[in-house]
Amino acid sequence: MSVLDLARPEIRTLQPYSSARMEAGGGQIMLNANESAWQPVGDMGLGCNRYPDPQPAALVQALAQLYGVKHEQLWVGRGSDEAIDLLVRAFCRAGADAILIQPPTFGMYAVSARIQNAAVIEVPLKADFSVDAQALLAAVTPAVKLIFLCTPNNPSGRSIPRADIEHLAAQLAGRALVVVDEAYVEFSDQPSVANLIDRYENLAVLRTLSKAWALAGARIGSLLAHPDVIALIRRIMPPYPLPLPCVAAALAELAPAGQATARENVAIVREQRAIMRSALTRIPGVREVMPSDANFLAVRFDDAGTVYQRLLQAGIVVRDIRRYRQLEDALRITMGTPEENARVLTVLSEARA
Template sequence: MSVLDLARPEIRTLQPYSSARMEAGGGQIMLNANESAWAPHGDGGLGCHRYPEPQPAALLQTLAALYGVREEQLFVGRGSDEAIDLLVRAFCQAGEDAVLIQPPTFGMYAVSARIQNAAIIEVPLAGDFSLDAPALLAAVTPAVKLVFLCTPNNPSGQSIAHEEIERVAQTLAGKALLVVDEAYVEFSTQGSVADLIDRYEHLAVLRTLSKAWALAGARIGSLLANPQVIALVRRIMPPYPLPLPCVAAAMAELSPSGQAEAREHIAIVREQRALMQAALGQLPGVLEVLPSDANFLAVRFDDAGTVYQRLLQAEIVVRDIRRYPHLQNALRITIGTPKENAQVLAVLNEGRA
């Protein structure tokens, strides 16, 4: 059974839109796309009066090297959100198929499913936020086309062991596409499972430049998967998903000097995460600081609502995650600069004086 047998048949046979840039990529005089002949004011040589490459070759080459995959195993879009949306649309027939998620987890899996009118099957994480693999696999029905695993998980921060992900992948063969969201993997000591893609054609991995690579505002995310899955997603992608300024920002960040600086910042985050975990755990009113492999900490308070307002009054914004299962008394605190982290601790200490 091919992984494409899981996809919607009408998407497999869809004739994709052929953009002007796809049909003729370059030339001296470009008169095929109804663009302006003049660059906009302040363009700075970017050439924003021209449509960008749908999948820029230089960016694909750079990201493929960074993630350890081949270029034909890579799709680049507007953040991981776009890849999630395209996967749901490609694999889930509206009103018939389903996705399987493990709450508490990233909310866009369910949002994309609802937009597509796909059913959502929830198998909650265990009380310690570990994956309940037997329960997950038992919940897979013929309607389930996509299974999402988030590791490190958002909002709990915990990782799933590679061995457990591979066991799930083995069991799902021929049944569903396993999508592993690694948005925070750079902050973890556990590496990517992208090296399993060649072994399991129904495994896909989500990566992003928004977190460790400091490009949340540029919206660059990647899908790593079997070339057949990538080709399917490219059939339904927008004609020009990547704006030229965003591509330029990504190429600058992924230059040798940019990567070196980013890795320095990742090391600082890991160090500060450990310091913050210890310091927060000693504060009165803190019930628990959950272990985290990400760039944030989920913290349980005896009165999370009051703590949230106290921080807000000090112009410190954290994420209220009390709506999530098992996190009814928790806030999510991103690891900032050492100065910002110290300010958080100072406000919390003041409130308990």
């Protein structure tokens, strides 16, 4: 059975839109796309008067090398959010198919499904925020086409063991596409599962440059998957998903100097995460600082609402995650600079003085 048998049949046979950039390569005089012949003010040589390559070869090559996959196993778009949305649209028939998630988890999986009118089946994480693999497998029905696994999990910060992911991919072969969201994997000791794609054609991986690579504003995310899945996504992607300035920013960050800086910053975050976890446990009113493999800490408080407001009054914005199941007393604190983190500790300590 091909992984494409899980996709919507009408998408498999869809005649994709053919943009001007897809139909022809470059030339000396470009008169095929109804573009302006003049570069805009402040263009700085980017050529923003021209439509960009739908899948810029240099960026695809750089990301494929970074993630250790072949270029035909990678699609790049506007953040992981766009990849999630396109996967749901490609695999889930409105009113008929479903996705499976493990709350508490990243909210866009369910949002994308509901926009598509696909059902959302929930198998809650265990009390320690680990995945209940047995319950997950038992909940999979023929309607389930996509299973989203977030590791490290947002908002808890806990990772899913590689062995569990491989077990689920093997058990669900021919039944569902297992989508592993690794937005925070650079901050974890656990390596990516991207090297399992060749072994399991029903395994896909989401990666992003928004977190460890400091490009949240550029919106560059990747889908790593079997070439047939990538080709399917390319059928339904927008004609020109990647703005030229964003591509330029990504290529600069992925150059040797950019990679070196990013890795230095990741090391600082990991160090600060340990410092903050230790310090927060000693502050009165803190019930628990949950272990995290991401660039944030989920912290339980005696009175999370009051703590949130005190931090806000001090000009510090953290994430209120009390709406999530099992986290009704928690706030999520992203690791900032050492100075910013020290300020958080000062405000929390002063509030209890």
